[in-house]
Amino acid sequence: LWNVLESEFFRKQVYYLAITASQPExxxxxxxxxxxIPWPKTDEDKNKIVKNAKSITxxxxxxxxxxxxxxxxxxxLLK
Known part of the structure; x- marks a missing residue:
């Protein structure tokens, strides 16, 4: 979920919606x-993402x- 919320695509949406609003939120x-929200559509895609995230971690x-x-x-060595 964090990766989704940190994605450039999601951040641009928040930015453009926020600058057109009269309130900052x-x-x-x-x-x-x-x-x-760029969320994987199939379980296969989700499992690939989770597997890659675990591998990277x-x-x-x-x-x-x-x-x-x-x-x-x-x-x-320096002692």
């Missing part, structure tokens, strides 16, 4: 009737662990 009825965790290990090794 978007009313609930406008949000429900006029906002297009795992890769990010491994990278952070590797960087911490490298820093620890470097710190030990």
């Amino acid at each position: 978007i009313r609930e009825n406008i949000f429900k009737n006029e906002m297009l 795992s890769a990010r965790s491994n990278l952070i662990k590797s960087l911490k290990d490298a820093k620890t090794s470097f710190d030990n």
